[in-house]
Amino acid sequence: MNRRFLLKFSGIALAASTLGACASHPEFHSTSAGITAAQVTDAAAWRAARRFAPLSFGKIAYVERGSGDAALFLHGAPLNGFQWRGAFDRLCNARRCIAPDFMGLGYSEVPESQPLAAEDQVDMLAALLDSLGVSQVDIVASDSGGAVAQLFLVKFPQRVRTLLLTNCDTEPNSPPPKVMPVLEMARAGTLAASTAAWISDPAMARSTFGAAVFQNPEVLTQELIETYASPVVSSPKRQAQYHDFHKAFVPNPLAGIEAKLRRTRVPVRIVWGESDDIFPNEDAHYLDRTFPGSQGIRFVPGGKLFFQEENPDIIAEEALRLWSSHGS
Structure with a gap:
């Protein structure tokens, strides 16, 4: 069973050079249909590029690609930074793209005593950016990462140039009702076992989790399942932290944030999967009404929910439009 928790990759040196190609070889171009990438980053290349920042919070996993002004990509649950590989392929010529793994998810390694609440994730991100010499970022966020992004904005407004939010928590809908069964499983200590079952039964994973969050569940390949599920179920400690990450979303981490968001002036663009019933369209309209700088x-x-993986062209188009409108 443990062998299923180990990601088996080959050609690591070649993969690393492929992921680094953005610095010297433009890999995207704009067409009338949108933005496309000449290369596709796979799990092997992403793993080869993964680095660990030694912070007071622990060893925080991240992937970095490109140069210039920085863009911070915040993933959803139970995903990790690999969620943004398609966006990296298209945007790394325009930004220094940085995708960390949240504490309790992905490949970040933190002590058992480390709190995993959204506000702790905010402080971790600030420390990570400090360690990388980054003073200001454009944020692109999804799902629970969107909640962290909003909290980061109100705590460190001077560090955010622009904010692109996709389907994510809002103050009136956090945690959303359809996520409550997942949180109950986390409280009962059964969520990790349920997630581990995806690895041995990918068809089940596609028909349940995949059908809920992807327009085409077949996008949830064995490689993708292992990349997301393996690290969070790899040890009793990681399973407990996986549960703790989810349990930290009760009570509502965004309670009381609306008044603070209304005082922000950062340019915001909202890109929303229209068929998501976890974060329905009203959440997008709420954010549009709330942010004074909404575009x-x-x-x-x-x-x-996770349309970003299926439609990285749209993320790239909207990010470039937002960044251009801000004059950067």
Whole structure:
């Protein structure tokens, strides 16, 4: 069983050079249909590029690609930074793209005593950016990462140039009702075992989790399942932290944030999977009404919670438009 928890990759040196190609070889181009990438980053390349920042919080896993002004990509649960590989392929010529793994998810390694609440994730991100010499970022966020992004904005407003939010928590809908069964499993200590079952039964994973969060569940390949599920179930400690990450979303981490968001002036773009029933379209409209600097909503027809993986062209188009409108 443990062998299923180990990601088996080959060609690491070649993969690393592929992921680093952005610095010297433009890999995206704009067409009338949108932005495309000439290369596709796979799990082997992402793993080869992964680094660990030694912080007071622990060893924080992240992947960095490109140069210039920094963009910070915040993933959802139970995913990790690999969620943004398609965006990296398209945007690393425009930004220094940084995708960390949250504490309790992905490949970050933190002590058992480390709190994993959203506000702790905010402080970890600030420390990570400090360690990388980054003073200001454009944030692109999804799902629970969107909650962290909002909290980061109100705590460190001077560090955020722009904010692109995809389907994510809002103060009136955090945690959303459809996520409560997952949180109950975390409280009962059964969520990790349920997630581990995806590895041995990918068809089940696609018909349950995949159908809930992807327009086309077949995108949830064995490689993707292992990349997301393996680290969070790899040891009793990691399983407990996986549970703790989810349990920390009760009570609502965004309670009372609306008044603070209304005082922000950062340019915000909202890109929303239109068919998501976890974070429905009203959440997008709420964010549009709340942020004074909102530049409107783009709905993605058929898109669900994690449409970013299926539609990286849309993320790239909207990010570049937002960054350009800010003059950077």
